[in-house]
Amino acid sequence: MTQANPTVVAKRRLTGLDIQEILLRGRAFIALIVLIVVFSLLNSTFLTPANIVIMAKHVAINAILGIGMTFVILTGGIDLSVGSLVGLAAMIAGGLINEGLVLPMFGVIVYFHVWAIILISLLVGALLGAINGLIITRFNVAPFIATLGMLYAARGLALLRSNGNTFPNLVGRPELGNTGFPILGSGEFLSVNYSIWLMIIFAAVAAFVAAKTPFGRQVYAIGGNERAAELSGVRVKRVKTIVYMISGFCAAMVGLIIASQLVAAHPATGTFFELNAIAAVVLGGTSLSGGRGSIGGTIIGAFVIGVLGDGLIGLGVSSFWQQVIKGAVIVLAVIIDQVQVRMQERAALQRQQQAV
Amino acid sequence: MTVATTNSPAEAETVTALPPDEIIMRAVGMTKLFPGTVALDHVDFNVYRGKVNVLVGENGAGKSTLMKILAGVYQPTEGQLLLEGQPVTIKNPLDAARQGIGIIYQEMNLFPNLNVMENIFMAREMTNGRLVIDKKAQIAQTEALLQRLRQSIKPDDLVADLRIGQQQIVEIAKALAQDARILIMDEPTSALSTAEVEVLFEVINDLKANGVSVIYISHKLDELLQIGDYVTVLRDGRLVDEKPAGQIDVSWIIEQMVGRNPASLFQGRDHEVGDALLRVEDLTLPRVGGGYTVDHVSFTLRQGEILGIYGLMGAGRSELFECLAGVRQGATGRVWLDGEEVTAGTVDGRIKLGMYLVPEDRQRDGLVQTMSVADNMLLPSLRQYLNRFVLSRKKEKEAVTKSIKNLSVKVANPNQLITSLSGGNQQKVVVAKSLLTSPKVLLLDEPSRGIDVAAKSEIFEIMSRLAGEGYGILFISSELKEILAMSDRILVMSKGQITGEFAKATATEEDLVAASAVGHGLANYKNGNGGNSHDPS
Ligand SMILES: Nc1ncnc2c1ncn2[C@@H]1O[C@H](COP(=O)(O)OP(=O)(O)OP(=O)(O)O)[C@@H](O)[C@H]1O
Ligand SMILES: [Mg+2]
Numbered sequence: 001m002t003q004a005n006p007t008v009v010a011k012r013r014l015t016g017l018d019i020q021e022i023l024l025r026g027r028a029f030i031a032l033i034v035l036i037v038v039f040s041l042l043n044s045t046f047l048t049p050a051n052i053v054i055m056a057k058h059v060a061i062n063a064i065l066g067i068g069m070t071f072v073i074l075t076g077g078i079d080l081s082v083g084s085l086v087g088l089a090a091m092i093a094g095g096l097i098n099e100g101l102v103l104p105m106f107g108v109i110v111y112f113h114v115w116a117i118i119l120i121s122l123l124v125g126a127l128l129g130a131i132n133g134l135i136i137t138r139f140n141v142a143p144f145i146a147t148l149g150m151l152y153a154a155r156g157l158a159l160l161r162s163n164g165n166t167f168p169n170l171v172g173r174p175e176l177g178n179t180g181f182p183i184l185g186s187g188e189f190l191s192v193n194y195s196i197w198l199m200i201i202f203a204a205v206a207a208f209v210a211a212k213t214p215f216g217r218q219v220y221a222i223g224g225n226e227r228a229a230e231l232s233g234v235r236v237k238r239v240k241t242i243v244y245m246i247s248g249f250c251a252a253m254v255g256l257i258i259a260s261q262l263v264a265a266h267p268a269t270g271t272f273f274e275l276n277a278i279a280a281v282v283l284g285g286t287s288l289s290g291g292r293g294s295i296g297g298t299i300i301g302a303f304v305i306g307v308l309g310d311g312l313i314g315l316g317v318s319s320f321w322q323q324v325i326k327g328a329v330i331v332l333a334v335i336i337d338q339v340q341v342r343m344q345e346r347a348a349l350q351r352q353q354q355a356v
Numbered sequence: 357m358t359v360a361t362t363n364s365p366a367e368a369e370t371v372t373a374l375p376p377d378e379i380i381m382r383a384v385g386m387t388k389l390f391p392g393t394v395a396l397d398h399v400d401f402n403v404y405r406g407k408v409n410v411l412v413g414e415n416g417a418g419k420s421t422l423m424k425i426l427a428g429v430y431q432p433t434e435g436q437l438l439l440e441g442q443p444v445t446i447k448n449p450l451d452a453a454r455q456g457i458g459i460i461y462q463e464m465n466l467f468p469n470l471n472v473m474e475n476i477f478m479a480r481e482m483t484n485g486r487l488v489i490d491k492k493a494q495i496a497q498t499e500a501l502l503q504r505l506r507q508s509i510k511p512d513d514l515v516a517d518l519r520i521g522q523q524q525i526v527e528i529a530k531a532l533a534q535d536a537r538i539l540i541m542d543e544p545t546s547a548l549s550t551a552e553v554e555v556l557f558e559v560i561n562d563l564k565a566n567g568v569s570v571i572y573i574s575h576k577l578d579e580l581l582q583i584g585d586y587v588t589v590l591r592d593g594r595l596v597d598e599k600p601a602g603q604i605d606v607s608w609i610i611e612q613m614v615g616r617n618p619a620s621l622f623q624g625r626d627h628e629v630g631d632a633l634l635r636v637e638d639l640t641l642p643r644v645g646g647g648y649t650v651d652h653v654s655f656t657l658r659q660g661e662i663l664g665i666y667g668l669m670g671a672g673r674s675e676l677f678e679c680l681a682g683v684r685q686g687a688t689g690r691v692w693l694d695g696e697e698v699t700a701g702t703v704d705g706r707i708k709l710g711m712y713l714v715p716e717d718r719q720r721d722g723l724v725q726t727m728s729v730a731d732n733m734l735l736p737s738l739r740q741y742l743n744r745f746v747l748s749r750k751k752e753k754e755a756v757t758k759s760i761k762n763l764s765v766k767v768a769n770p771n772q773l774i775t776s777l778s779g780g781n782q783q784k785v786v787v788a789k790s791l792l793t794s795p796k797v798l799l800l801d802e803p804s805r806g807i808d809v810a811a812k813s814e815i816f817e818i819m820s821r822l823a824g825e826g827y828g829i830l831f832i833s834s835e836l837k838e839i840l841a842m843s844d845r846i847l848v849m850s851k852g853q854i855t856g857e858f859a860k861a862t863a864t865e866e867d868l869v870a871a872s873a874v875g876h877g878l879a880n881y882k883n884g885n886g887g888n889s890h891d892p893s
Contacts, residue, residue: 212746214738221735224726231683231721232736232789233707291726349389349433 031283031333032304039311046314053193057261059306060199061254065273066280066298067206068250071243073281074210076223076290077136077143079244081150082251082277085128086270087158089121089255094167094265096120097178111176118184122252128154129248133241147244151274158267167265185261195257199299202250207295219243223290279330280305304333380405380569381426381457381538386435388421390776392768395421397593398435402586403538408560408570410580410601413590413613414808415780416766419573420462422590423540426571427459428452458536460527462543462573462779462806463719468516473498475515476530501529506555508670520717521547521669521834528556532563539563540571543779545579546806547716549668549834550869557583575780575808576835577606589613614810627820629844630659632695633828634711634797639689641672641679641852649675650687651852657797657828662819664843665832666868672852673832674716677799680830681713682706693797707736710796714787714803716832722786723774730756730770732785737792759788763814780807787815797828804838816842836865850874 040046065082072079100111112120128150135146172178187194210216218239221229230236254273259265283301286293308329312322381403388396396418403409411419424430426437428446437444439455446452452459466475473494482490482497498511507525515523524547531539545553553576560570560583574580580587581601589596589612596612634657641650650672657663667673679687682703691698693709700706703713715721723732733756734741741751756770763784767777774782783806790798800819804812819829819842833839839846846863848856848871856871 214742214747217731217735217738217747220727220731221724224724225720227721228724229735230703231681231713231715233704233793234735235702235704287726291724345391349391 029300031336032300032307035304035307035311039307039314043311043314046311051310051314055306055310056196057193058310059302060193060195061257061273062276062280062305063199063299063302064202064250064254064257065277066284066302067202067295068247069274069277069281070206070284070286070293070295070298071210071219072143072247073278073286073288074219074223074290074293075240075243076226077240077243078147078278078288079129079132079247080144080147080274081128081132081154082247082254083270083273083275084151084154084158085125085248085251086255086258086273087267088128088154088161089125089252090259090265090269091158091161091167091255091267092124093117093121093181093256093259094170095161097170097172097181098167100176111178114172114178114180117178117181118256121256122249125248125250125252125255126245127248129245129251130241132248133244136244137237137240155267155271158269162265162267164267166267168263170259170263170265182260182263185257185259185263195261198253198257202253203295203299210295215239215242220291223287223292225291276305283330283333304329378405379403380440382438383422383426384436384438386422386425387433388418388425388430389433392772393776394593396425396432396435399590399593399595401588401595402598403569403571404586405569406564406567407585408564408572408583410584410587411571411573411590412575412577412580412587412609413596414592414766415784415806415811416778417590417613418593419590420542420778423459423542423571423573426452426538427457427540453534453536456537457540458531458534458538459540460531460542460544462546464520464523464527466515466523466526466530468514471512471514472502472509472518472526472529473511475526476501476533478530480534497533498529501532504532504559505529505552507552519547519669519674520720521549521552524548525552528559532559536568538569538571542573543575543806544572545574545576547802547834549872550836551668551873553579575806575812577609577809578837580609581606591615610809613808627660627824627844629661630826632656633659633661633693634830635692636680637690637692639676639679639687639691641675641684641687648672648852650679653689653849653852653854655847655854655857657830659826659828660823661844662823662829662831662842664839664846665830665849666834666836666839666846667832667849667872669834671849671872673849674801675852676849677713677801677830677832680706680797681711681799683713707793707795710794711799712736712790712793712795712797713799714790714801716801716805718783718786718805722789723782725773725775727774728771729760729765729767729774729777729785732774733759733770733788733792736789737794740792755792759792762791762818763788764811780811783807784811784815791818791822795827797830798822800829800831802832802834804833804835812838836868839868840865848872 096117100109135141170181218234280301281298284297379402383401386396386399425432428448428451482493484490495511584601588598637654639653643649665673678684765784766781846858855874
């Protein structure tokens, strides 16, 4: 498919086998293209610039969560707490903007600059991720259980922060020097929304880390065979903890983006987002048992989920049916993936046999 | 050796009066392609009835692939199987079992979370009525099987807790429980020591007497001639020759499988031994439930020394290595490296100091099955290939190419999955990993397990070279010949203690065997039987 020499391509007739293989190689992409074609045929407004921008924003949220989740799943773990961490991060940022940090013993209220607020929220996300990681690695708790606990606890903390209420109107006050938060959600660079740039940056950095650094290699190794990784000198506990920190960090980023887009922080923000993130990762071909997968796949998976969701809304499909269809597509996509892996192997062998 | 000549076709006819054909199963024109590899190329293979049919060949010659076709794991790309003269297709392993074909796979195939008995009866449970497992009967039969193999493993031992040699015994017991008429053994003894191999041979002779046809694969060539009746040699996926065992010797086998004169193989070399490099004092690993797995062990390894450690299964050799490598957290005792006390307690810390363990169980401890050959090789030494924080593809590639060449790993492309390599080639990758960390002290736990003669000699040559450069090498082997040839000094362990120390010049096989049996009551058995078992050539 990547034939460099054009004369060779010209001489070799494109056999059925070749086409089969082209289709198989880019399988996740193909699901995405099929969805786009179908929706644009059924709905003339589907591919309008306005709609594309909306979709891309939704995709960015799933993609950023999915990036953190990919690292976790590559080690053979799972992080169920990301949805709650999204909510908690939003509430922390919202609270700091509207109410500041109350220090009763000094009788003062500290208002931070927006940059500091963003940083604090991100750090809290990473810190709670670290707690996940420590519980998993030091106390030998299964990731499913540890992060399930965090799912409840973090959501509870988000609700506690405001007694269940929303922090509205997060514009800050000029006299306190904390204005500017909404820019994160609405600002643009080269007429592309910041959240989309953030997705691109996160994806690029993550893909680089996964493929090009010892840390990335060690993540894959732990997911493939933890014992062998440890005997090869991989500091398994440390790497695993970092992975949950990355996931928490990504979740906090998403919380900030959403709060900024809405100019409000609601404690239920992000409910069930963990499921979208996991779906994006799995659709992207990452194995839930760890050791196999890629960031690029997750991004495509996030696009599939985003396009599917918005496409169905655009068609006016009832929200009940949307759920049914979404569920079916996710499972179907993974089934096709499995079948395709097998077909790909067979195609390669047939080709080899023809060559012999 | 004399066994083979008495079993001429004349006797075979008396054993198998009914079908006149003395070949029970035959593979004709077997061809198997894998992506990038022709694993088998029109191979013919005969299984003689009631005989031990030996299959030899270099790593990656296609032995396991052929066996997996016979056992229904793979379908041949081309070729026909004949069973009792009739063409058959064996669709899957269950189908094979129904036709009476049993197999012991080269790579262990046990459920670590289940106990020995449950593994042996997996999917063939004995039941009361139809639903309930008859545990009593299963336990009784498991005990009988283990007794037959003279092992002290208990039916309710968890497989995860067994060392690889013991797992191999369980695999053998599992195969025996099937009552197969054709039993394939793909390197059943790679993790067994001489005494256990003797027991297995008795069992195989029993099986033969009962008319079972055995297919036997091993890289321990003396073994092959001792037990085999017919020898078939494969090279690069092609059939080289098939001969009755009585007509051939070890050097013939080597010549056929390697394609060159065995005299060119490495025989060991003298090197200077210097000052103390590693000093171990009172190293102790308590055993759960009392006693010690490693019992107050003290010794010194000197620069440029290859120190062999011999012992029977369960002697605590591997555990000793694991303590030294920082794997075992409960270990006590003191270790000095280069005159400085070692305080780092983690594997990573010890690797940084220059102590690297090559584990005996490559599937469980040595390899990441989801990764490529190259990624596996580089995993412990990633730091070396950094340009600042980024892995340099060029440096990685250089290291991989060099290692593959040094150990002649047979691989179509270093980016293919490690699991697509033949067993012996996977083992070479495990060894290559360790060498890339440039360790000061190399802990080699059965490094030659499943490796062919030529590659063994390459590994020994590398060990010798490293020793010559002043590294220290600790080396566990269950093969007497190997340990005597390679070591400058030999320690023998039994029941967690060091029970003997021998200099290379004075050590004999009998000494080692006697020391390894201290505290076992096994000595009598060995003396009655073992004396003539390692004498060929
Ligand atoms: N699943 C697979 N995918 C690709 N190649 C494979 C696969 N299995 C085996 N091969 C290749 O087929 C060849 C024969 O392998 P096989 O396992 O039969 O060797 P072997 O004779 O058993 O060697 P060893 O003595 O090392 O066990 C090797 O080159 C191996 O790399
Ligand atoms: Mg093999």
